[in-house]
Amino acid sequence: MVDPDDVAKRLAGQGDRGEPDESLAAAVKLLATETIVDAMVGLLQVHGGHGYTRDLPVERRLRDALGALAYSGTSAMMRRTVARALAL
Numbered sequence: 001m002v003d004p005d006d007v008a009k010r011l012a013g014q015g016d017r018g019e020p021d022e023s024l025a026a027a028v029k030l031l032a033t034e035t036i037v038d039a040m041v042g043l044l045q046v047h048g049g050h051g052y053t054r055d056l057p058v059e060r061r062l063r064d065a066l067g068a069l070a071y072s073g074t075s076a077m078m079r080r081t082v083a084r085a086l087a088l
Contacts, residue, residue, distance in 0.1 A: 023082050026077075026085075034069075039065075040061050040066075044058055
């Protein structure tokens with residue numbers, strides 16, 4: 001599974017003054033984690049009740065995706081960071 005933190009760090013790079021662009025990193029992390037969760041929920045719906053069993057890797061991938069919402073920074077925190085940058 002792709003780590004949203006790694007993606008954000010690669011895409012954000014350095015700002016004009018040599019400083020990391022935290023708002024871009026937050027936007028990328030937010031997009032990546034929410035896209036992963038949406039994709040896994042869709043995958044679970046395709047498999048129906050069988051997707052909840054441990055016979056398929058779907059259940060594990062959904063748990064990992066939901067965990068990414070917390071361990072890469074909550075979506076609410078990322079939204080606040082992006083909103084602060086847009087308000088300036």
